[in-house]
Amino acid sequence: MPRNTQILLASRPQGEATVDNFQLVVTETPPLQEGQVLVRHHYLSLDPYMRGRMNAGKSYAPPQPLGEVMIGATVGEVVESRHPDYAVGDQVVGMGGWQEYSVVDARQPGVLRKVDTRQVPLSYYLGAVGMPGVTAWYGLVKIIAPKAGDTLVVSAATGAVGSAFAALAKARGCRVVGIAGGSEKCRYALDELGFDACIDYKLHQGDTQSLARVLQQDCPQGIDGYFENVGGWIMDAVMLRMNAFSRMALCGMIAGYDGQPLPMSYPALILTQRMRLEGFIVSEHMDVWPQALQELTGLVASGKLRPRETIAQGLAAAPEAFLGMLKGRNLGKQLVKLI
Amino acid sequence: MPRNTQILLASRPQGEATVDNFQLVVTETPPLQEGQVLVRHHYLSLDPYMRGRMNAGKSYAPPQPLGEVMIGATVGEVVESRHPDYAVGDQVVGMGGWQEYSVVDARQPGVLRKVDTRQVPLSYYLGAVGMPGVTAWYGLVKIIAPKAGDTLVVSAATGAVGSAFAALAKARGCRVVGIAGGSEKCRYALDELGFDACIDYKLHQGDTQSLARVLQQDCPQGIDGYFENVGGWIMDAVMLRMNAFSRMALCGMIAGYDGQPLPMSYPALILTQRMRLEGFIVSEHMDVWPQALQELTGLVASGKLRPRETIAQGLAAAPEAFLGMLKGRNLGKQLVKLI
Missing domain, CATH: 3.40.50.720 (NAD(P)-binding Rossmann-like Domain)
Incomplete structure (x- = not known):
C-alpha cells in the first residue's frame, strides 16, 4: 500500500484560478480488489479543458467535484495487478488524475490502454499521440x-x-x-x-x-x-x-x-x-481514435511531428504549472513528471 | 413599346433605409431583339435580402448599382416574344426587378421559368413555391x-x-x-x-x-x-x-x-x-430546387401550407411596403401588385 500524494479541488475559482483552489493531501492506496490494477503514474497531462471543469456551471461534462482528486490523463506503469490482461511492467495510458498512483477497475472497457514505447516516448501518449x-x-x-x-x-x-x-x-x-x-x-x-x-x-x-x-x-x-x-x-x-x-x-x-x-x-x-x-x-468520437493515432504515430516515427514538452517536476508543482499554461507560459505540451 | 415605370436605387442608406433612397422613373421598353421576350409583371416580390444589397460593402453578391432598377423577383406574363420557347400568354417567374415590364434574353439558361397556375396561384411562385x-x-x-x-x-x-x-x-x-x-x-x-x-x-x-x-x-x-x-x-x-x-x-x-x-x-x-x-x-443550390418545389407544391395543393400575402398596390407603393416589411409590418409574404 504505497503512499499516494494527491491534489484535490479545494474551492471553485472566482474569476481567475489560483493555487489556493487546490489542496495537496497524502493518503495510502487501498488494497486491490479482483479486477483492479495499481498504476504508478510517470506523467500527468495538464490541459486547458480542466479549467472549465473547475467551474460549477453545467457544461458538456459535469463539474469536477469539490474535495476530489482533480481529473487528468496520465501515463504510467502497472505495479500490481489483479486483472489477467495486465501484468506488472505494462505501460498504460488512462485518466488517473492529479496523483502519483491510481487504482483502476480494468474490467471497465476503455479505462486503460496499453502503449508501445519503441517508436513513441511514453509522454507523447498524453500529447501528440494522445x-x-x-x-x-x-x-x-x-x-x-x-x-x-x-x-x-x-x-x-x-x-x-x-x-x-x-x-x-x-x-x-x-x-x-x-x-x-x-x-x-x-x-x-x-x-x-x-x-x-x-x-x-x-x-x-x-x-x-x-x-x-x-x-x-x-x-x-x-x-x-x-x-x-x-x-x-x-x-x-x-x-x-x-x-x-x-x-x-x-x-x-x-x-x-x-x-x-x-x-x-x-x-x-x-x-x-x-x-x-x-x-x-x-x-465523443472514440471511433476515429485508432485511425487518428495510427497517422500520428507515423508522423512522430518519421520525424515529421516533433513536439516539444514543458515538464514540471513533482506533483506539488502541478498547480503553478497549470496556471502558467493557461497564460501561455509553456512551450508545447505541458506535463508534470511524477517519478 | 409600352410605357414602363421603374424604381431605381437613388442613394445608399445611411443607417436605416428611407423612401428617399429610391427614385421612380418612366421610360419606354426597347424593341425586342432576336431571342428576347417582353414580360409584363403581375407581382413584384419584396424580400429582406434587398436591404443588404442596398449597402456598398462587399457581401456574397455585388451591391445593387446606383441609378439602376432595383433587383427583385417577379411573376408575370409574356406579352411579346422573339424566342421559340416562349409564347404570348405564358406565365413566367424571373428576376424582373422593380418595374412593370422587363426585357429578358431568354437564351440565358435559368432566367425565366414557366409556371403552372392550375394548382398554385401565380403570386405563390414568389413565396411558398418560390x-x-x-x-x-x-x-x-x-x-x-x-x-x-x-x-x-x-x-x-x-x-x-x-x-x-x-x-x-x-x-x-x-x-x-x-x-x-x-x-x-x-x-x-x-x-x-x-x-x-x-x-x-x-x-x-x-x-x-x-x-x-x-x-x-x-x-x-x-x-x-x-x-x-x-x-x-x-x-x-x-x-x-x-x-x-x-x-x-x-x-x-x-x-x-x-x-x-x-x-x-x-x-x-x-x-x-x-x-x-x-x-x-x-x-447557390439550384440542384435542390426541383425537389423542394415539388414538395412545396404538394403542401399548397393539399392545403397543408396556406400562406398569406400582404399586397401593396402599384409600383409607386413599393418603397413604403419594403420599409414596412423590414420593420415587420406585413403579415406573410410581402408583394406589390403591378396590374
Whole structure:
C-alpha cells in the first residue's frame, strides 16, 4: 500500500484560478480488489479543458467535484495487478488524475490502454499521440476537411493540439498559418513544426483589425479552415479573413474560461461567407481514435511531428504549472513528471 | 413599346433605409431583339435580402448599382416574344426587378421559368413555391436535417420562409415553435400555419433572458434545430436553449442590415453544446430546387401550407411596403401588385 500524494479541488475559482483552489493531501492506496490494477503514474497531462471543469456551471461534462482528486490523463506503469490482461511492467495510458498512483477497475472497457514505447516516448501518449493529437486530427479531417492548397489557421499554434494540427495539415498539402504568443513560440513554429507562417498575437494585443491585417498578408488567398482554441478577439480577426464556404472547428475557448462570456463580434459573416462552424469534444468520437493515432504515430516515427514538452517536476508543482499554461507560459505540451 | 415605370436605387442608406433612397422613373421598353421576350409583371416580390444589397460593402453578391432598377423577383406574363420557347400568354417567374415590364434574353439558361397556375396561384411562385419556400426547405432538410420528434424553432415565423418552414417541419413529425412580432402574427401562426407554439418577442423586447425563459416553457425538451432569420438578441436567447448536437441554419440577419455589427453573445455554447452552424444562400443550390418545389407544391395543393400575402398596390407603393416589411409590418409574404 504505497503512499499516494494527491491534489484535490479545494474551492471553485472566482474569476481567475489560483493555487489556493487546490489542496495537496497524502493518503495510502487501498488494497486491490479482483479486477483492479495499481498504476504508478510517470506523467500527468495538464490541459486547458480542466479549467472549465473547475467551474460549477453545467457544461458538456459535469463539474469536477469539490474535495476530489482533480481529473487528468496520465501515463504510467502497472505495479500490481489483479486483472489477467495486465501484468506488472505494462505501460498504460488512462485518466488517473492529479496523483502519483491510481487504482483502476480494468474490467471497465476503455479505462486503460496499453502503449508501445519503441517508436513513441511514453509522454507523447498524453500529447501528440494522445487526446490532443486526436483532437487536432478530428477537427482537421472531420470538420475542416481540407483539400490540397487550402489555407488553414490554428490558434495556440505551438501547443499540443496546434503542433499536431500543423503536421497533419502539411501532410495534406495545405498552407498552415499559426497564431501564438511571443517571438520564441513563433520561431519554434516556423523552424520545427513546419508552419508556413506564424503570427505573434502579442504584437496586436486586443486589436482585431491590426491582427486581421497581418492575417491578410500571411493568407493572401484568404482562410479556408480555422481550428479555434482560444476564442475572443483572435477568433474575430480570423473570421474577417475567412473565405466563402470556409469551415471552423471549435474545440476550446481558453479566453472565456474565467467566467465573463466572450462575444463573437461579426456573426453575420457566417451568413455572408456561407461558413460552417462546428464544436466538438474528441472523447465523443472514440471511433476515429485508432485511425487518428495510427497517422500520428507515423508522423512522430518519421520525424515529421516533433513536439516539444514543458515538464514540471513533482506533483506539488502541478498547480503553478497549470496556471502558467493557461497564460501561455509553456512551450508545447505541458506535463508534470511524477517519478 | 409600352410605357414602363421603374424604381431605381437613388442613394445608399445611411443607417436605416428611407423612401428617399429610391427614385421612380418612366421610360419606354426597347424593341425586342432576336431571342428576347417582353414580360409584363403581375407581382413584384419584396424580400429582406434587398436591404443588404442596398449597402456598398462587399457581401456574397455585388451591391445593387446606383441609378439602376432595383433587383427583385417577379411573376408575370409574356406579352411579346422573339424566342421559340416562349409564347404570348405564358406565365413566367424571373428576376424582373422593380418595374412593370422587363426585357429578358431568354437564351440565358435559368432566367425565366414557366409556371403552372392550375394548382398554385401565380403570386405563390414568389413565396411558398418560390425562393422563400426553397430557402426554408434547404435550411430544414440540408442543414437542420431533423428526425421525427425534434423540436425546431424559426424566427420571423409568419413570413414567407417561416410559414413554409412550419409546414415542411410538421410533415417530418417535428415540434415547431415560432418567434414573431405581435399577438396577431402569433395567433395566425397557431391557427393557420400549424405551429405548436408561437412566442411574441415584442413582449420581451431586447431581454434575452426573459425570451429564453419562455422558450424553455415552449421547448421543454430543448431545441434541436433553429432556422435563423433575424440575428441579435433573439438568436442569443435561442442559443441558450439549444441541445447538444443541435443545428442552426443561418439565412438572414435582418437586425444587422442597417450597418452596426450585431455580436453573438454566447459563442462558447457552440463548443459546449457541440453545435453546428451553417450559413447558406439558396441561389447557390439550384440542384435542390426541383425537389423542394415539388414538395412545396404538394403542401399548397393539399392545403397543408396556406400562406398569406400582404399586397401593396402599384409600383409607386413599393418603397413604403419594403420599409414596412423590414420593420415587420406585413403579415406573410410581402408583394406589390403591378396590374
